[in-house]
Amino acid sequence: MSALNEVGFLGFDVFGTVVDWRTSVARESAPYLQQLGVQIDPLAFADEWRSLYQPSMQRVRSGERAFVTLDILNRENLEALMARHGVEAGRLDPADIAAWSTAWQKLDPWPDSVEGLTRLKRRFAIGPISNGHIAGMMNLARYGGLPWDVITGAELARAYKPQPEVYFRSAEAVGLPPNRVAMVAAHNSDLVAARACGFRTVFVRRPVEHGAGQTIDLQPEQDWDVVAESLTELAALLNC
Amino acid sequence: MSALNEVGFLGFDVFGTVVDWRTSVARESAPYLQQLGVQIDPLAFADEWRSLYQPSMQRVRSGERAFVTLDILNRENLEALMARHGVEAGRLDPADIAAWSTAWQKLDPWPDSVEGLTRLKRRFAIGPISNGHIAGMMNLARYGGLPWDVITGAELARAYKPQPEVYFRSAEAVGLPPNRVAMVAAHNSDLVAARACGFRTVFVRRPVEHGAGQTIDLQPEQDWDVVAESLTELAALLNC
Numbered sequence: 001m002s003a004l005n006e007v008g009f010l011g012f013d014v015f016g017t018v019v020d021w022r023t024s025v026a027r028e029s030a031p032y033l034q035q036l037g038v039q040i041d042p043l044a045f046a047d048e049w050r051s052l053y054q055p056s057m058q059r060v061r062s063g064e065r066a067f068v069t070l071d072i073l074n075r076e077n078l079e080a081l082m083a084r085h086g087v088e089a090g091r092l093d094p095a096d097i098a099a100w101s102t103a104w105q106k107l108d109p110w111p112d113s114v115e116g117l118t119r120l121k122r123r124f125a126i127g128p129i130s131n132g133h134i135a136g137m138m139n140l141a142r143y144g145g146l147p148w149d150v151i152t153g154a155e156l157a158r159a160y161k162p163q164p165e166v167y168f169r170s171a172e173a174v175g176l177p178p179n180r181v182a183m184v185a186a187h188n189s190d191l192v193a194a195r196a197c198g199f200r201t202v203f204v205r206r207p208v209e210h211g212a213g214q215t216i217d218l219q220p221e222q223d224w225d226v227v228a229e230s231l232t233e234l235a236a237l238l239n240c
Numbered sequence: 241m242s243a244l245n246e247v248g249f250l251g252f253d254v255f256g257t258v259v260d261w262r263t264s265v266a267r268e269s270a271p272y273l274q275q276l277g278v279q280i281d282p283l284a285f286a287d288e289w290r291s292l293y294q295p296s297m298q299r300v301r302s303g304e305r306a307f308v309t310l311d312i313l314n315r316e317n318l319e320a321l322m323a324r325h326g327v328e329a330g331r332l333d334p335a336d337i338a339a340w341s342t343a344w345q346k347l348d349p350w351p352d353s354v355e356g357l358t359r360l361k362r363r364f365a366i367g368p369i370s371n372g373h374i375a376g377m378m379n380l381a382r383y384g385g386l387p388w389d390v391i392t393g394a395e396l397a398r399a400y401k402p403q404p405e406v407y408f409r410s411a412e413a414v415g416l417p418p419n420r421v422a423m424v425a426a427h428n429s430d431l432v433a434a435r436a437c438g439f440r441t442v443f444v445r446r447p448v449e450h451g452a453g454q455t456i457d458l459q460p461e462q463d464w465d466v467v468a469e470s471l472t473e474l475a476a477l478l479n480c
Contacts, residue, residue, distance in 0.1 A: 089348050126377055127378075133415075134392075134413045135415030137390075138415075139415070148389075149382060173375060182367070
């Protein structure tokens with residue numbers, strides 16, 4: 001893939017691209033939901049929790065509130081969901097909320113992720129350029145065996161993708177100009193923003209990230225530099 | 241080692257504790273010195289380069305200049321050394337200086353480091369709490385096979401050890417209070433500062449970091465929580 005000949009670092013979106021957040025958050029949430037008597041399919045609950053993710057980051061992006069890490073947003077969003085489902089304030093204390101929120105640090109990698117990353121790492125330095133916070137990314141890597149060389153992304157920049165600071169600061173942190181970094185993501189919007197910063201772009205198709213009925217990000221929406229069906233296919237395409 | 245029972249993260253000093261900077265910088269510098277006709281033992285040259293390290297960081301610590309990463313300081317110090325040795329300005333262009341400075345990213349691990357870290361990583365999250373910059377730490381890890389989970393330290397805090405911000409920001413980044421982090425270092429002064437921040441402390445003896453005539457840091461100077469002769473011995477002491 002000549003488009004990536006000059007690239008020294010592959011920066012990965014993580015939630016959805018490398019790990020399957022939906023079934024994992026559902027699995028981790030099910031015992032809490034049962035204990036609280038909340039009648040909801042755990043997969044639908046995972047979707048609800050995820051649906052609050054972008055709006056909560058948007059308040060940071062817009063400047064309405066100062067930067068806080070994603071673990072804080074996830075906890076606040078869980079509290080909001082509990083209220084929505086009629087769980088009285090006080091039935092869950094802050095320690096319970098915090099423990100439940102670590103569901104986002106126990107996400108199974110897609111079946112091809114560990115092998116794909118391990119092979120890609122032979123040729124490229126690799127790391128997350130995620131909206132997750134550093135500790136969350138570290139714990140997720142240890143949980144799933146993701147062999148990152150470094151953790152870059154939102155916390156380093158104190159901003160959230162698709163804000164350009166996140167891409168620029170991540171490239172700077174690994175010591176490379178933007179055109180020597182490739183963003184690897186299952187989300188077209190992430191690649192649009194990365195390309196606008198001068199990054200190379202790799203689209204990885206994850207057609208069931210949102211379940212069997214997924215309607216978004218099924219196809220590349222621009223001429224991304226590389227398109228792959230999995231991280232192992234990406235490794236093969238890049239001769240790793 | 242009950243002192244570390246609550247510890248979740250081991251933060252490592254790198255230059256001297258994990259890698260042998262002296263013989264590696266000498267090896268990487270020898271061809272440049274020969275080409276320029278500078279008559280000096282490469283090991284003595286490595287010592288000279290290193291001797292400018294603390295004073296250059298001190299200018300940042302004191303507020304005399306804004307934070308810049310260690311690669312910048314290393315390059316400036318190399319230029320100063322060239323002038324001292326009578327190499328006319330212009331014989332080395334900025335690209336040569338930059339290339340030579342990457343000597344600090346090609347440092348051999350001590351013989352026990354990779355095995356020791358690999359074993360410690362089974363029980364603890366591990367990462368550098370170094371004055372090195374993120375890209376340098378990443379490249380050094382890839383060069384030597386150091387299996388870090390995360391890279392914390394000076395660049396994250398925009399400060400230099402022993403400034404407390406470096407320890408506090410590193411603990412915060414890995415999501416732990418200071419008393420659940422241990423600093424692992426071959427330098428008593430680093431452990432003094434880490435302990436003052438509430439960290440646990442591990443002294444690793446590196447009696448030839450500065451060569452056979454080393455006079456400093458041969459012994460623990462306080463009752464550090466753990467003292468080990470190597471990272472493999474540390475792994476054994478911690479049941480890893």
